[in-house]
Amino acid sequence: MESTNGLLKLPIxxxxxxKNGSLTVNIADDAIPDMRGFSVSPPLFTPNRDGISDRIWxxxxxxxxxxxxxxxxxxxxxxxxxAERAGNTPIDQPGMHTFEYEGGxxxxxxxxxxxxxxxxxxxxxxxxxxVSVEGHLEIKHGGxxxxxxxxxxxxxxxxxxxxxxxxxxxxxxxxxxxxPIRTSGPEPGFQYAQNENSNTHGWYEESGAWRIGIDCDxxxxxxxxxxxxGKKHELTKIGEYxxxxxxxxxxxTGAVTITDVxxxxxxxxxxxxxxxxxxxxxxxxxxxxxxxxxxxKY
Numbered sequence: 001m002e003s004t005n006g007l008l009k010l011p012i013x014x015x016x017x018x019k020n021g022s023l024t025v026n027i028a029d030d031a032i033p034d035m036r037g038f039s040v041s042p043p044l045f046t047p048n049r050d051g052i053s054d055r056i057w058x059x060x061x062x063x064x065x066x067x068x069x070x071x072x073x074x075x076x077x078x079x080x081x082x083a084e085r086a087g088n089t090p091i092d093q094p095g096m097h098t099f100e101y102e103g104g105x106x107x108x109x110x111x112x113x114x115x116x117x118x119x120x121x122x123x124x125x126x127x128x129x130x131v132s133v134e135g136h137l138e139i140k141h142g143g144x145x146x147x148x149x150x151x152x153x154x155x156x157x158x159x160x161x162x163x164x165x166x167x168x169x170x171x172x173x174x175x176x177x178x179x180p181i182r183t184s185g186p187e188p189g190f191q192y193a194q195n196e197n198s199n200t201h202g203w204y205e206e207s208g209a210w211r212i213g214i215d216c217d218x219x220x221x222x223x224x225x226x227x228x229x230g231k232k233h234e235l236t237k238i239g240e241y242x243x244x245x246x247x248x249x250x251x252x253t254g255a256v257t258i259t260d261v262x263x264x265x266x267x268x269x270x271x272x273x274x275x276x277x278x279x280x281x282x283x284x285x286x287x288x289x290x291x292x293x294x295x296x297k298y
Contacts, residue, residue, distance in 0.1 A: 033066030033123035033131050040119050040135040047103030047111040047142045048179035049278055051208020052241060056137060058082060058099040058119060066125040067092050070099045072117045080112065103142060111142040141238065143179025147210060147273060150174050150249065154271040154288040163297040166191065166255040169214060171271055173229050173250055180236065180243035183229040184209040190227060191255040197224035207277035212252045217267040223274055227254045258294055266293040
């Protein structure tokens with residue numbers, strides 16, 4: 001057997017009545033579809049829409065044209081496919097490829113149970129050559145976040161407010177989902193002036209955080225006055241952040257000092273449970289409007 005310039009010659013021996021000869025096989029491509037620089041990031045995956053480690057990215061560099069499948073394997077051996085993210089490299093072509101996974105929670109689907117999983121990437125080229133690489137990730141605190149204002153009930157202390165007095169409210173929030181929900185200040189009990197908002201005091205919107213907000217007919221932005229879902233002793237610290245845990249309830253109070261008499265008077269005030277940069281669900285928006293009259297001081 002000889003091999004020259006990619007040609008493989010195989011001798012063929014036959015019986016006395018047959019002729020001898022050789023079969024030439026052209027080895028067109030002997031490079032394997034290698035995947036280099038394989039990585040899973042971050043290794044700790046918390047799919048609960050809190051804005052912290054809510055997604056994982058799998059990166060790899062494909063050395064030749066080949067089909068790639070990426071998936072995680074659960075405890076029962078089931079394969080959960082991970083879709084490729086659109087990028088500069090066309091699908092199945094040599095170059096860098098990125099796969100993104102959010103666990104299904106963006107679609108309202110519960111993610112895989114908490115645990116440690118294998119992440120597998122496999123390539124298959126046109127002549128059937130296969131390469132497989134693997135890594136691991138840990139899923140923790142996963143779940144579709146669910147919370148609401150109990151009984152859709154908001155208690156305002158008064159329906160008539162004298163200019164300069166405080167409009168005070170009380171309500172209760174419950175986390176009835178399976179995952180912790182992240183929240184951020186200011187804490188319940190904080191008091192705003194009418195012309196202030198949460199940004200005024202450095203409590204900027206945080207993607208994935210939940211807060212209670214108060215809104216009104218004449219407010220120039222949605223829910224300008226916002227509060228966290230509990231005080232520190234009522235919440236649980238996970239890493240650097242504070243969470244209301246599944247099954248827990250907290251009572252939120254707050255106040256707004258009414259400094260101006262708006263052109264529309266009386267007007268409606270109401271509450272909302274805000275999942276910042278994600279959504280305000282229908283059941284948590286414009287909850288329990290109250291018709292409030294503001295009496296000029298002079």
